[in-house]
């Protein structure tokens with residue numbers, strides 16, 4: 001299953017790139033680096049609230065890339081109205097065992113915006129510097145799109161096929177919640193993913209070092225989310241008058257009440273398995289507290305810590321417009337992240353803390369989920385890692401945020417996050433998502449491509 005031909009090309013590229021005196025030769029760049037760089041050069045910034053550059057040109061690039069390698073991609077898009085076209089690309093890649101249910105491997109083409117003045121490089125130039133590819137999307141998630149395309153290239157060129165059919169999906173609008181991407185596809189084009197049973201995408205798959213051992217974090221679940229608006233109403237008018245029903249006071253009281261909720265640690269099947277795995281790698285006693293255990297996970301710790309409990313975080317207060325005017329209404333927004341299955345309980349507790357003076361509306365929500373850390377797909381991930389990185393282990397984890405898998409899951413897909421990223425020591429990969437100077441080490445990208453290819457050949 002390994003691909004020594006391509007592996008040796010990759011290492012040539014890296015020695016050339018790491019040597020500061022050596023020119024970055026186009027010929028020795030691995031295909032995955034070349035294609036990920038091309039993808040970064042399409043500015044697909046998504047500003048939210050329907051404001052976006054759109055995925056049109058990058059979708060055309062991806063479709064042409066797949067067509068050139070014998071696949072038959074389709075492009076689908078909701079009616080754009082006044083805005084830019086928001087296409088998604090799908091292609092079915094035939095495997096050796098068409099009798100097995102296919103796997104959906106998908107990623108989003110949009111990226112969060114970048115402010116060039118804050119960056120060391122042009123965020124959309126796809127610059128290669130210090131052995132890394134820099135740019136918005138280098139980790140989230142044009143890296144994965146590059147690995148998917150370069151896997152097709154590597155296998156088609158060498159006459160190999162995935163074991164089962166692979167449905168490749170390149171989606172629009174994830175960073176704004178997927179209303180024009182995954183949600184729209186789940187509603188209008190479920191046939192595109194109809195018979196798949198596993199959906200593989202972001203955010204897991206990166207490695208952490210625990211007790212001197214490398215652990216690959218396979219994301220097997222996600223927390224849910226709810227965007228909540230609080231509204232307080234009162235009598236408005238001159239601020240010099242006595243007014244007990246002040247909307248600003250009411251909204252402040254509600255926000256303070258919600259901010260003071262002390263959510264308890266609640267372990268799920270996934271977090272329990274993760275904690276057990278870390279305890280045994282780090283040699284910690286069985287009764288070591290969850291927070292203490294997660295401290296062993298290095299740069300991943302802040303993300304993992306948020307999966308121990310539900311959260312209700314106030315993010316916006318919008319009240320008043322003039323010093324001497326009492327406004328009639330005041331608003332606040334709360335970012336709610338319930339543990340899988342806890343949605344109702346968390347919203348009930350939030351309403352209770354908000355009190356009777358405000359109305360609580362859920363503007364949008366997605367339910368969290370957990371997929372099993374067992375079965376043929378998980379076995380294939382483990383076997384692939386055992387082959388390519390024999391000393392390492394695979395641990396499950398829950399994502400503290402949401403991905404397109406939340407929208408696709410009702411179609412009968414078990415969601416997993418595995419963008420294979422073998423992270424060099426000292427490189428804070430999870431800290432790079434959505435960050436200034438987002439970048440990916442070239443050898444991490446190339447090893448990831450080989451891992452994804454091997455996984456698709458095995459599963």
Ligand SMILES: [Zn+2]
Nearest residue numbers: 108140141202
């Ligand atoms: Zn992403």
